[in-house]
Amino acid sequence: xxxxxxxxxxxxxxxxxxxxxxxxxxxxxxxxxxxxxxxxxxxxxxxxxxxxxxxxxxxxxxxxxxxxxxxxxxxxxxxxxxxxxxxxxxxxxxxxxxxxxxxxxxxxxxxxxxxxxxxxxxxxxxxxxxxxxxxxxxxxxxxxxxxxxxxxxxxxxxxxxxxxxxxxxxxxxxxxxxxxxxxxxxxxxxxxxxxxxxxxxxxxxxxxxxxxxxxxxxxxxxxxxxxxxxxxxxxxxxxxxxxxxxxxxxxxxxxxxxxxxxxxxxxxxxxxxxxxxxxxxxxxxxxxxxxxxxxxxxxxxxxxxxxxxxxxxxxxxxxxxxxxxxxxxxxxxxxxxxxxxxxxxxxxxxxxxxxxxxxxxxxxxxxxxxxxxxxxxxxxxxxxxxxxxxxxxxxxxxxxxxxxxxxxxxxxxxxxxxxxxxxxxxxxxxxxxxxxxxxxxxxxxxxxxxxxxxxxxxxxxxxxxxxxxx
Amino acid sequence: xxxxxxxxxxxxxxxxxxxxxxxxxxxxxxxxxxxxxxxxxxxxxxxxxxxxxxxxxxxxxxxxxxxxxxxxxxxxxxxxxxxxxxxxxxxxxxxxxxxxxxxxxxxxxxxxxxxxxxxxxxxxxxxxxxxxxxxxxxxxxxxxxxxxxxxxxxxxxxxxxxxxxxxxxxxxxxxxxxxxxxxxxxxxxxxxxxxxxxxxxxxxxxxxxxxxxxxxxxxxxxxxxxxxxxxxxxxxxxxxxxxxxxxxxxxxxxxxxxxxxxxxxxxxxxxxxxxxxxxxxxxxxxxxxxxxxxxxxxxxxxxxxxxxxxxxxxxxxxxxxxxxxxxxxxxxxxxxxxxxxxxxxxxxxxxxxxxxxxxxxxxxxxxxxxxxxxxxxxxxxxxxxxxxxxxxxxxxxxxxxxxxxxxxxxxxxxxxxxxxxxxxxxxxxxxxxxxxxxxxxxxxxxxxxxxxxxxxxxxxxxxxxxxxxxxxxxxxxxxxxxxx
Numbered sequence: 005x006x007x008x009x010x011x012x013x014x015x016x017x018x019x020x021x022x023x024x025x026x027x028x029x030x031x032x033x034x035x036x037x038x039x040x041x042x043x044x045x046x047x048x049x050x051x052x053x054x055x056x057x058x059x060x061x062x063x064x065x066x067x068x069x070x071x072x073x074x075x076x077x078x079x080x081x082x083x084x085x086x087x088x089x090x091x092x093x094x095x096x097x098x099x100x101x102x103x104x105x106x107x108x109x110x111x112x113x114x115x116x117x118x119x120x121x122x123x124x125x126x127x128x129x130x131x132x133x134x135x136x137x138x139x140x141x142x143x144x145x146x147x148x149x150x151x152x153x154x155x156x157x158x159x160x161x162x163x164x165x166x167x168x169x170x171x172x173x174x175x176x177x178x179x180x181x182x183x184x185x186x187x188x189x190x191x192x193x194x195x196x197x198x199x200x201x202x203x204x205x206x207x208x209x210x211x212x213x214x215x216x217x218x219x220x221x222x223x224x225x226x227x228x229x230x231x232x233x234x235x236x237x238x239x240x241x242x243x244x245x246x247x248x249x250x251x252x253x254x255x256x257x258x259x260x261x262x263x264x265x266x267x268x269x270x271x272x273x274x275x276x277x278x279x280x281x282x283x284x285x286x287x288x289x290x291x292x293x294x295x296x297x298x299x300x301x302x303x304x305x306x307x308x309x310x311x312x313x314x315x316x317x318x319x320x321x322x323x324x325x326x327x328x329x330x331x332x333x334x335x336x337x338x339x340x341x342x343x344x345x346x347x348x349x350x351x352x353x354x355x356x357x358x359x360x361x362x363x364x365x366x367x368x369x370x371x372x373x374x375x376x377x378x379x380x381x382x383x384x385x386x387x388x389x390x391x392x393x394x395x396x397x398x399x400x401x402x403x404x405x406x407x408x409x410x411x412x413x414x415x416x417x418x419x420x421x422x423x424x425x426x427x428x429x430x431x432x433x434x435x436x437x438x439x440x441x442x443x444x445x446x447x448x449x450x451x452x453x454x455x456x457x458x459x460x461x462x463x464x465x466x467x468x469x470x471x472x473x474x
Numbered sequence: 475x476x477x478x479x480x481x482x483x484x485x486x487x488x489x490x491x492x493x494x495x496x497x498x499x500x501x502x503x504x505x506x507x508x509x510x511x512x513x514x515x516x517x518x519x520x521x522x523x524x525x526x527x528x529x530x531x532x533x534x535x536x537x538x539x540x541x542x543x544x545x546x547x548x549x550x551x552x553x554x555x556x557x558x559x560x561x562x563x564x565x566x567x568x569x570x571x572x573x574x575x576x577x578x579x580x581x582x583x584x585x586x587x588x589x590x591x592x593x594x595x596x597x598x599x600x601x602x603x604x605x606x607x608x609x610x611x612x613x614x615x616x617x618x619x620x621x622x623x624x625x626x627x628x629x630x631x632x633x634x635x636x637x638x639x640x641x642x643x644x645x646x647x648x649x650x651x652x653x654x655x656x657x658x659x660x661x662x663x664x665x666x667x668x669x670x671x672x673x674x675x676x677x678x679x680x681x682x683x684x685x686x687x688x689x690x691x692x693x694x695x696x697x698x699x700x701x702x703x704x705x706x707x708x709x710x711x712x713x714x715x716x717x718x719x720x721x722x723x724x725x726x727x728x729x730x731x732x733x734x735x736x737x738x739x740x741x742x743x744x745x746x747x748x749x750x751x752x753x754x755x756x757x758x759x760x761x762x763x764x765x766x767x768x769x770x771x772x773x774x775x776x777x778x779x780x781x782x783x784x785x786x787x788x789x790x791x792x793x794x795x796x797x798x799x800x801x802x803x804x805x806x807x808x809x810x811x812x813x814x815x816x817x818x819x820x821x822x823x824x825x826x827x828x829x830x831x832x833x834x835x836x837x838x839x840x841x842x843x844x845x846x847x848x849x850x851x852x853x854x855x856x857x858x859x860x861x862x863x864x865x866x867x868x869x870x871x872x873x874x875x876x877x878x879x880x881x882x883x884x885x886x887x888x889x890x891x892x893x894x895x896x897x898x899x900x901x902x903x904x905x906x907x908x909x910x911x912x913x914x915x916x917x918x919x920x921x922x923x924x925x926x927x928x929x930x931x932x933x934x935x936x937x938x939x940x941x942x943x944x945x946x947x948x949x950x951x952x953x954x955x956x957x958x
Binding site: 011058294307363377378 | 518519536550555595622646713722768
């Protein structure tokens, strides 16, 4: 047997990895065990050698999986990079869509504060309501992501994959929002932006003030008064030269807006996603751990290591790899019992009949061998004057099992000069002990024994005190 | 020569307290079968022919990497009369009997090296006993007791090792009482044990009997019983979970087919249906194979092959009555599930709907189910015939079909739960009516199961999967494991 190991060690192997690596390693492992033929698994487990442990098996298997896993993780990182790039491009677009570096505050507010917040709330609602999971099964997004990351094989483990996808989507959203936020900060360092607001439908600043007051409520006391900020911004909103505002106060105004927007984007665009991602990451880890604990595959691997195969067993099979003895057995099994017709009939009438370990049967026999001391049997055998014309027929019943003891007896008889026959007696009493199916099996056993002893096997029947070969 | 399991030859069992028992007896009495069942080793060679086992070999019963006990499969006694005669040829007192046997084994080993020993089988079976193994003597309870076996029992008595007898009713229990009367004179513990269909209780009964043999083994065997029970429960849960996962995978499966040009649409419809059905058949076969793996019956390859030929085809609607539900039950359950779903909506609006949701849900669901049962062979799939430029079959919308799939999976699970490792025969499933199965569940659970089957088309959440597997477990554990 291999070194001591436990299921807990195997579980820890998967759990200790990062959630993504652990999850896909685990799912690939489940697929591997489920799709591997048990005989191959046993062989792979090296049970004959008993050198490795299940843990080593998993480690070796992981080494083979590593290139594929690395490729998948690379794809994932690439996608995160794309999301971040999209964030950068979006922010650059929002800040620079107008000439003269004038930024309509509604745009960053809507694209990087309100929409991400709304999306986060929807995500929370779906996740808590468990509707998203069910709805996702045949959704184009879910299917696209499954195909994008080559996860179609893992459909049967959907709850796990879904939890992971939900987490990764948050991570992508974080990459987008964070990249946008950093771009916002970076561009402001190298470029002087003026924040104004304009809208076709909203002619006064009431809505903007309300929105800003609502969103900046937690830190309102620490910042510039929103009402003043909006009024001053409104005053200059339609005047690109900002006639009523001095350059100094315009700078202060822009700085104030910048800070507000920066904090709003951080708090409402990034923070909820970070919290959500953290929660989902824990959920993935928890679901993965539960899945590992409740899955049978680790037990299957362990059992493969615990399998033991009978050695030197005689098995009737015609497999190509079977040893010669088994082939012989197969052929012998196929042989049929022969009845002594017609040449033996006359001999049988003159034969000496003995039974083997059947002292209580009423067969007309000279002696019951095998029932007392073997020395007595041997003495009796040696006392007889055996001739070719008086063969000895050893009567047995199909339910009995041939043993070495009987083989010795047959050998002794042959050595004493007797012409020995073995006969399976069929009688009501004997036949009643075996069901038909088992009778056939026992006959095969006797056939095999007789061939090994090079002794003809006869089939006799007994009825009304008479033995016959009918 | 002992050729396996380190614990056999040198007697380390005494050092680490792992019970080791040699399973001995006359040839062809089911010794290997008993070893296979009690150690859960599916690759112990078993044959109806006498003399399959030629070497003594230890098989471990291990769980979670820990060996709890070892059973040694041995060849049968071949020359017990001569062996006993040899032993008795020299007068020895009771204290010297074991040494006398050891003397015999040593002598025969020497003769064996010279190629002239006739007692190879006896040497094989006595060696582990001399090394400290306990004795499990096996007889066939379907055949009469014969006096010639007394030589074997006397030899075992001479070893002085703790010993028990197992009566294996290979083809019936006609002579069990006769055997009991005889064996009780030689063995302190006698039990009836059929390795081919032994229930967990029966197996645990034998282990308890092992514990009676030797005081030092008692604690270890108690631990074994606890571990075995825990393992059994865990295995059932794992299997039920696997069934739940794979059923959802089947019921939510979709097969898609591109339609290159409009006029081939009709031909593609039949191909789509065939593809869909084949995909589900393959998934069902995978389910069976995976369940075999869970219970370590995977080496019985013929099981699945036999299913292919003997088990009704999944889409043979004439056989659905055997697995599914009758119309009344189906409509009632469907309506109840609709009511339950509608009631959720009612609760969502704070009861302002005056139970309209529940009533409407019950009516719609019940009527839909009733309509579906009128022509059960008309299995309709979502998206057929056209979904854009793509034909889509599945997921299954037929509640009856979902019950059929569940019923078939439960049959396989139930069969494997009661199958022992000694049983190498082709598995034959006995379909059990779903109506009968459902009686094991409360009304609420029945509705819950129906809802879960309906929702399976869209996939189930982690929590729902857990609920589903618990219901599956209840459906198969409702009856006693097996009568012994």
